Amino acid sequence: MVKRRWLGLGVALAASTLLWATRSPAADRIVLQYGFMSGSVAVEDLETLADTGEASLELKAYLLLANQKPETLRQVLTQEVGVNGKLLEGLLTTSPGETLLDQIGDVLYSPDNEDNSQALRSAIVDSASSDNQITLLEVLQNYPSNEIYVNGDRVGELAATLDNAIAQLPDWLVQILIR
Secondary structure (H helix, E strand, O other): HHHHHHHHEEEEEEEEOOOOOOOOOOOOOOEEEEEOOEEEHHHHHHHHHHOOOOOHHHHHHHHHHOOOOOOOOOHHHOOOOEEEEHHHHHHOHHHHHHHHHHHHHHHOOOOOOOHHHHHHHHHHHHHHHHHOOEEEHHHOOOOOOEEEEEEEEHHHHHHHHHHHHHHHHOOOEEEEEEO
16 A cells, blocks of 8 residues: 555656646746657646646646646645655665666756756655655655756656556565655
8 A cells, every 4th residue: 555655656746747747946837848849838837726726728728638637637736645754865865766866857857957866856855854745746846947847758657667666665664664
């Protein structure tokens, strides 16, 4: 069950980035690149959706193209996963943690595509530090970049990567890490 909740966060990350993810502290737009095409959505639109359930016309259009309902994206953005923030911080500084961050950074990255692992670690740790809870919206809000790019071609791989990483952890560690 605990692994399933962590997997849920991974699937949430993959699904919401596919559905035009959300923000860093200074980010104004999320840019999804898929093949030769790219599009963006205002971060404010995603925050409004998460807070009120109301989708802007632009966001509704993207959700329609993705064949998704606004409520589904809202749930993905606000799904809470309890974690041990201190332990998570330590695990993300290990070699396997760095590898995992590199793999996530292939899907979610800054415009200059540099220091993605450090940015992701910072965003994840900052999200968990105050309340030992992580939501995708918090992680993306804490991502230190003006824009966040999402590689739509590789989103599907992300859930499998997170699932494999969790599956390789001993059950006792998963029990401590994920509440």
